[in-house]
Amino acid sequence: MSKIYLTTIIKADINTVFDLSRDIDLHQKSTFKTGEKAIAGKTSGLIELGETVTWRAKHLGFYQTHTSKIIEMEKPNKFTDVMLKGRFKSFKHQHIFKQEGKNTIMTDILEFESPFGIIGKLFNIFFLKNYMKNFLLERNKIIKNTAQR
Known part of the structure; x- marks a missing residue:
């Protein structure tokens, strides 16, 4: 199981x-x-508790689909999505928010596991974890830039 923990400080309300x-x-x-x-x-629009979304994207040269469901939501402090269908063996993304003065601290905790046993574990270690971290960093940059306008 791989785990990515990211914190982004955004000058905007929670x-x-x-x-x-x-x-x-x-x-x-x-x-x-x-x-x-x-x-x-x-x-x-805005996804809500209990709703699902299916994404289609080209990752690593292949088109893939990934269906997620929002299983937890406490507005405006946190929400969690999990994979229902997709390439991962497991996938859980916690989004946590905390207001500190004029800033919001946005924390991502992403836990995922690849299929294919030891080959999947090695793929996570040497490539996928960094790929997913960069994917989240780009997403968070857009959120931050949009919020701070």
């Missing part, structure tokens, strides 16, 4: 950052490099 983090349209803009597109479930 409600703004929380909503931008669950905005399907902004997510699609932040993932333009992979051509990520919401193709089923919630395909636009």
